[in-house]
Amino acid sequence: MQFKDVIGQQAVKERLRVSVRENRVAHTQLFLGPEGSGALPLAIAFAQYLNCQNKKDGDSCGTCPSCVKYQKFAHPDLHFIFPTATNEKIKKYPQSELFQEEWLNFIRKNRGYITQSSWYQNLGIGNKQGTIYARDANEIVKLIGFKPYEALFKVVIIFQAERLHVAASNKLLKSFEEPPDNTLIILVADRYELVIPTVRSRAQLIKVPKLKETAIRDTLLDQFSEKLTDEKAGEFAVLSQGSWNLALELMEQSDEREYNFMKFREWMRLCFSGKDYVALFGIIQELSRLGRERQKRFLKYGLQVMHNSLMINGKQGVPIVARNSEKDYLLKFAPFVNTANQKRMYELLNEAIYHVERNAHPGILFADLSFKMTELMMAGKKAVVQ
Numbered sequence: 001m002q003f004k005d006v007i008g009q010q011a012v013k014e015r016l017r018v019s020v021r022e023n024r025v026a027h028t029q030l031f032l033g034p035e036g037s038g039a040l041p042l043a044i045a046f047a048q049y050l051n052c053q054n055k056k057d058g059d060s061c062g063t064c065p066s067c068v069k070y071q072k073f074a075h076p077d078l079h080f081i082f083p084t085a086t087n088e089k090i091k092k093y094p095q096s097e098l099f100q101e102e103w104l105n106f107i108r109k110n111r112g113y114i115t116q117s118s119w120y121q122n123l124g125i126g127n128k129q130g131t132i133y134a135r136d137a138n139e140i141v142k143l144i145g146f147k148p149y150e151a152l153f154k155v156v157i158i159f160q161a162e163r164l165h166v167a168a169s170n171k172l173l174k175s176f177e178e179p180p181d182n183t184l185i186i187l188v189a190d191r192y193e194l195v196i197p198t199v200r201s202r203a204q205l206i207k208v209p210k211l212k213e214t215a216i217r218d219t220l221l222d223q224f225s226e227k228l229t230d231e232k233a234g235e236f237a238v239l240s241q242g243s244w245n246l247a248l249e250l251m252e253q254s255d256e257r258e259y260n261f262m263k264f265r266e267w268m269r270l271c272f273s274g275k276d277y278v279a280l281f282g283i284i285q286e287l288s289r290l291g292r293e294r295q296k297r298f299l300k301y302g303l304q305v306m307h308n309s310l311m312i313n314g315k316q317g318v319p320i321v322a323r324n325s326e327k328d329y330l331l332k333f334a335p336f337v338n339t340a341n342q343k344r345m346y347e348l349l350n351e352a353i354y355h356v357e358r359n360a361h362p363g364i365l366f367a368d369l370s371f372k373m374t375e376l377m378m379a380g381k382k383a384v385v386q
Helices: 010-021 039-051 065-071 096-110 116-123 134-144 166-177 213-223 230-239 244-252 254-273 277-289 292-314 324-336 342-357 362-385
Strands: 028-032 078-081 154-159 183-189 204-207
Touching (some): 010 039, 028 039, 039 154, 078 096, 096 134, 134 154, 230 244, 254 277, 254 292, 254 362, 277 362, 324 362
16 A cells, blocks of 8 residues: 555655654554544555655555555565454454454455444454454564564554553563564554553654545545535535545445435424324334334434534534535524433433344334424423523
């Protein structure tokens, strides 16, 4: 992966180039950036650039033997450590070494732009949380104990460094502080406060900010020119909140988002009027027929509407993550989400998501939720009149 393959982040790329030019490459670095910002692709591109035999124009050449192997994620001196857990394949003692094939196929497919949840879903670990175990730490110590096989630097990239088990981090502290010569350890994380303090204090911090809207819009148009107009690409860029992964998700689910908006608006209007129970029953039936994941996304969309309404009411100047048509609706809806009902609305929607995940009967769930939301909308209406 070359720097040119990484979306935006020009300032970070230049900082990394300068560190190589001036021979000031810290041997343990922490690439810190929110999901979708490209911290992992940057780490891979930096490792390729560092080992490139023919750097030019501020990037790796992409054609030398080292670059060719890096492009395929198959260089013998490039190693990945990542969170794992037991699944159908590995029943006990999981560790990164046992999932290398799945990992490499996954990052090849997504060009490094992956999230914790997408990786867990790919692993098939259900509701379990991934961990980087002491077994992984032993593997790292063994790996860096050998000299580079053919590259200038042996590189170990640790994805989701927040998931380092305490026992694993303790085994690695000396390696982080004084790694062998010609060894580069890159920690990739999105939550600084969750990285163990003794680990983060031993690494040079490289901050990777959220992507700029222009970078996301231009990349969407470049990669999906046949599917997107300038207006649509700009809309997804705004809604993505600086995350490339979220931009792709929004693009793939644009029809579903439109459905959620239209159906949520209709549902709330019926709850607000509190009169047309035949139409309300029709909405309940329709929502009940959606699949469980669609139902969860619909309810999460409702939570987002509540959040944006509170931002409007609070006049905090926080940008509303919504399309223009949604903003028009929110400005009319927001006054009725107030102190009389807002806390309970949040609770009900979250509880509904919880029960959907546990296979509650959808008809009963949405009927109960609708009647309770009707009462709350009435309370919000009274508060506005008063």
